[in-house]
Amino acid sequence: MLPEVTAVRYVTPLREGGSLPGIVEADNLGTYVVKFRGAGQGPKALVAEVVSGELARRLGLPVPELVVAQLDPVVARAEPDEEVQELIKASAGANLGMDYLPGSLGYDPVAHPVEAELASRVLVFDAYVENVDRSWRNPNLLVWHGDPWLIDHGATLYFHHNWARAANVVHRAYKWDDHVLKPYATAVPAAAADLVPRLTADLLDEVLTLVPDEWLAEFDFDSAGDARAAYRDHLLARAAAPAAWVPAP
Structure with a gap:
């Protein structure tokens, strides 16, 4: 299995992404860009992320670490944007996280x-x-x-x-x-x-x-x-x- 983390704080949405991914802090003190299973593309986009991303890694290509990010909808309480709140609530459970590269x-x-x-x-x-x-x-x-x-x-x-x-x-x-x-x-x-x-x-x-x-x-x-x-x-x-x-x- 991929490493598993639990999201503890939703930091900010990345609105340049069509699926509205977000930066999330996790219980391992790491920060991740999370793609949500409740987004319009659904779980197939997450499947593609894992299969292609981990295949690329094994072929020697540079891909940030991928994790399964467990999400409790309670983290949406502090988010003022209703669209983001609904997305998080629709994404309870396993989501896809990618290691955040600060300063990239x-x-x-x-x-x-x-x-x-x-x-x-x-x-x-x-x-x-x-x-x-x-x-x-x-x-x-x-x-x-x-x-x-x-x-x-x-x-x-x-x-x-x-x-x-x-x-x-x-x-x-x-x-x-x-x-x-x-x-x-x-x-x-x-x-x-x-x-x-x-x-x-x-x-x-x-x-x-x-x-x-x-x-x-x-x-x-x-x-x-x-x-x-x-x-x-x-x-x-x-x-x-x-x-x-x-x-x-």
Whole structure:
């Protein structure tokens, strides 16, 4: 399982996020950016955050620590914003927390060039998980102590929004024309040669085990085990056909 913390204080909302995530203090004295299960995207966004975020970490990419943040609606009492109050009340139980990086900056592709190996690895990873949200308009990258960090993977794995058609899009090509790291990703073939063989059933099972059962059992399947098997089978099939989705420079 992911590390588990309990939220003790809601600090402030991050209104630039479409799901209205918030900064929360936890009982381990840590501070986290929390995505709430009661937000419009629902638990599928949290599943995508864990699967893609922890997969990226195991592939050597920089992702802030993820935790399961247990939330008691009582923390909403001190929040004056009614919209936030309702969101917290609708999100009792397990939510997704990401370690807050104090002092981090939003990524600027001009001010913060990324070396070719890392940029290429990020691009190949994004192509695999079909990340539609790493464009120059919305990079979902932070710069912390001079290094880039990958955040916000709730828009990945979008095949899971229509399981009836998921098998038909396993080999879907990745649209990367506006990927924020495209100018720096000049080593894509080498990155793919390294990453693709590591996308194994064992790795996917390890990552999928980290997703709380309650997020998986809320939709589409009779059990969390059935849901994990469906994700694993889809992602394994995609890994077996890299020619279909690895960007061709």
